[in-house]
Amino acid sequence: MDLSNYFTKSDLIPAIIQDEKTGEVLMLAYMNQESLKKTIETGYTWFYSRSRKSLWRKGETSGNFQKVIRITPDCDDDALLISVIQTGVACHTGNMSCFYRKGKVMDNG
Amino acid sequence: MDLSNYFTKSDLIPAIIQDEKTGEVLMLAYMNQESLKKTIETGYTWFYSRSRKSLWRKGETSGNFQKVIRITPDCDDDALLISVIQTGVACHTGNMSCFYRKGKVMDNG
Numbered sequence: 153m154d155l156s157n158y159f160t161k162s163d164l165i166p167a168i169i170q171d172e173k174t175g176e177v178l179m180l181a182y183m184n185q186e187s188l189k190k191t192i193e194t195g196y197t198w199f200y201s202r203s204r205k206s207l208w209r210k211g212e213t214s215g216n217f218q219k220v221i222r223i224t225p226d227c228d229d230d231a232l233l234i235s236v237i238q239t240g241v242a243c244h245t246g247n248m249s250c251f252y253r254k255g256k257v258m259d260n261g
Numbered sequence: 262m263d264l265s266n267y268f269t270k271s272d273l274i275p276a277i278i279q280d281e282k283t284g285e286v287l288m289l290a291y292m293n294q295e296s297l298k299k300t301i302e303t304g305y306t307w308f309y310s311r312s313r314k315s316l317w318r319k320g321e322t323s324g325n326f327q328k329v330i331r332i333t334p335d336c337d338d339d340a341l342l343i344s345v346i347q348t349g350v351a352c353h354t355g356n357m358s359c360f361y362r363k364g365k366v367m368d369n370g
């Protein structure tokens with residue numbers, strides 16, 4: 153499968169991780185072409201760390217892996233939506249989602 | 262409200278737009294500090310176009326505005342999750358979501 157068309161504008165694209173069962177958005181991380189390839193091959197998420205400048209397998213230290221159900225590109229092929237089955241929690245803070253400070257910037261809900 | 266802490270690593274941050282009622286992820290776009298400020302002030306989404314290098318108000322040409330219910334930062338303040346009430350559809354293709362090619366890259370669902 154040719155994945156290069158997702159990396160024509162940038163070496164990194166944002167991947168939105170969504171819980172397959174609840175629809176909750178769990179986190180956003182970045183993928184380069186190699187991490188997307190590894191994700192497809194292994195069936196578990198791999199990302200690219202901008203700070204460490206290296207690939208990382210989600211859950212490698214925490215054990216909180218993400219089994220991939222579906223990867224969907226957006227209309228112009230520069231973002232990915234990834235549905236997963238999350239083991240444990242997604243956030244390093246111990247919260248299920250990295251977006252746990254609900255409405256912190258604005259809240260009209 | 263000081264918004265500068267969301268733009269310390271980069272001038273642009275990704276904003277995930279999610280349908281408040283259905284939980285469907287509608288699109289991903291980028292915000293700079295000015296577009297986030299306008300979004301909060303007006304209650305409707307404004308983004309920054311990387312290709313046109315300018316602010317744009319979502320729905321300005323299509324009429325498909327996004328009323329903002331909630332803006333939530335992620336754990337390290339470099340991505341935003343925005344819950345909206347979408348007028349019409351979110352995608353310029355006429356689809357509700359920009360992620361309409363469900364499972365195109367991978368599908369084990």
